[in-house]
Amino acid sequence: MSKIALVDDDRNILTSVSMTLEAEGFEVETYNDGQAALDAFNKKLPDMAVLDIKMPRMDGMDLLQRLRQKTQMPVIFLTSKDDEIDEVLGLRMGADDYVKKPFSQRLLVERIRALLRRQEAIDADADGTGGGGETKVMERGNLRMDPLRHAVSWKGQDVSLTVTEFLLLQALAQRPGFVKSRDQLMDVAYDDQVYVDDRTIDSHIKRLRKKMRTADQEFSAIETLYGIGYRYNEE
The missing domain is CATH 1.10.10.10 (Winged helix-like DNA-binding domain superfamily/Winged helix DNA-binding domain)
Known part of the structure; x- marks a missing residue:
């Protein structure tokens, strides 16, 4: 069971998205600001993080910057509908993908599954259990x-x-x-x-x-x- 960290200061999003992800078989941890998430990540990293950009205490950009100092785990940004600058900055800072608000929860689930499949394939190649992809130096x-x-x-x-x-x-x-x-x-x-x-x-x-x-x-x-x-x- 993959563990997904959902970080957003909108309680409605935390509740609805976490319910959807749990129904899809994911384990979900929710945080309503970036600092709370970082404190938890310093103890144990999830398999993937879904981050809102604009949050109190520590925003998504700052949190991503801290994460990229220690891990390359998949990260998806949740961005405002018209905020293209945030999307571009997030990708340049190392996010793997972004989804615009308001968003289809089905789309978010598919984006999460796609990134996790890719990460699992790389991990499988690394431990010798995978069979696909180019593995030679x-x-x-x-x-x-x-x-x-x-x-x-x-x-x-x-x-x-x-x-x-x-x-x-x-x-x-x-x-x-x-x-x-x-x-x-x-x-x-x-x-x-x-x-x-x-x-x-x-x-x-x-x-x-x-x-x-x-x-x-x-x-x-x-x-x-x-x-x-x-x-x-x-x-």
């Missing part, structure tokens, strides 16, 4: 990726990536010089039945580049082809 010039350890290094320096960022980089680097469209990258990073828009992929790529530049300020291996997609150029 891949080296492309200065890049080294080890799927079994979920480890990435550039010029010998380790780079910490979320699951989404890892999958996107792996998809691009598998075939240097070949273009991957946004649709192709969405298929890699998300379940086929889960809708995401182009901006989600663009934000993940920007975050990925930023992280790679912590290892090398001159990193430029991921090229944008405007209106087409992205390409990995082996240096």
Whole structure:
């Protein structure tokens, strides 16, 4: 049974969403502010967190920033209907996905299931019980990726990536010089039945580049082809 942390200062959302998730077989822990959630996470991490952005004491952005210092567990943001800035910032800070309020609870459940399936597949590969996906160490010039350890290094320096960022980089680097469209990258990073828009992929790529530049300020291996997609150029 996967444990989901639901963090929102709206008690109606906490009640209704937790009831839905429990009916779907999840174990749910609820928190009405970011600080309370962080205190609990410091003792034991859940399998996934669903975070509202605007909360008292500690908002979702601050909580995500603290989490990414210690874990790459899947995180979904709940964002306001018209607040695109929050969506983009959240993705750039390392969120895996976002759902706009007011939202379909069925959509949220499907997004949660998709991210958990992806995480479980990676964990299974890491402990040798899985059978799918590319598991061999891949080296492309200065890049080294080890799927079994979920480890990435550039010029010998380790780079910490979320699951989404890892999958996107792996998809691009598998075939240097070949273009991957946004649709192709969405298929890699998300379940086929889960809708995401182009901006989600663009934000993940920007975050990925930023992280790679912590290892090398001159990193430029991921090229944008405007209106087409992205390409990995082996240096």
